Amino acid sequence: MDRTRIIVIANQKGGVGKTTTAINLGTALAAVGKQILVIDVDPQGNASTGLGITKPQRSVSIYEVITGHAPLAEAIVESQIPGLHVVPATPDLAGAEMELVGVPRRSFRLRDALDGYHTQIAEPSTQSGSTALSTERSKLMVYDYILIDCPPSLNLLTINAMTAADGMLVPLQCEFFALEGLSQLLRTIDLVRGSLNPQLEIQGVVLTMFDKRNNLSEQVAEDVRKHLGEKVYQTIIPRNVRISEAPSHGLPALLYDVKSAGSQAYIKLAGELIQRERSRKAA
């Protein structure tokens, strides 16, 4: 079994399609048989809601994990999508940053929790009675991909996600200000690489909300490719009303309307990501 790949989906700009990408890329990867864990690191909890995770299912959330009150395994819940599990978020998470002031390894909270989880899988015999219970709840799955959905900020939560990840996927909305803020994001990646996580790489950049009736979209896409070259995925996510309707039904677009242009684009993106991961491994 290959090692789990941890991909953080980040961009400090709000509303660029981070959560939509976490939900639908995750679902598309699960649909081809990959085992997926989506970790919601945004106090807004949009990824949790969009994946149909109810309030009672959030009794243990990423907040408890990051603040050290629960192991990761206890926060994992099953979604309605076979092979896709979720670590949900609650509004409590907004307070985590303050609570972690002065706490050692505060940028490593998520990474340490993930390491603990993987150790638990590797050494199941060392579990105590109570961990065995949580093992039962989560079924301690070995995931192919862990996707982390970030808030629209370069705060401690995003830093935790970047510190825990192997690669970063950056959604860029096809609008005039798409590249604005990108240099700050790239600087933050460099900082994280320099001090917290040397292995962090840009896994890819995905253009979202492309409007083919709008010449600007075309121009922006071209511009982004000029700047970021082959990091940019060939697959472009179109602006599609079915994508925006799906979350209110607690469903990924892929379950809400698989034939929609938006769903089809995320299926293509998943294929391209798997391909890219394969050639990365071969290299």
Ligand SMILES: Nc1ncnc2c1ncn2[C@@H]1O[C@H](COP(=O)(O)OP(=O)(O)OP(=O)(O)O)[C@@H](O)[C@H]1O
């Ligand atoms: N391809 C698309 N077509 C149409 N609507 C979209 C598309 N992608 C995202 N949306 C809608 O745009 C809004 C913002 O998307 P999303 O929540 O994924 O962005 P985000 O980057 O996670 O936002 P935030 O920064 O607040 O976390 C949502 O209402 C979503 O349904």
Ligand SMILES: [Mg+2]
């Ligand atoms: Mg979001």
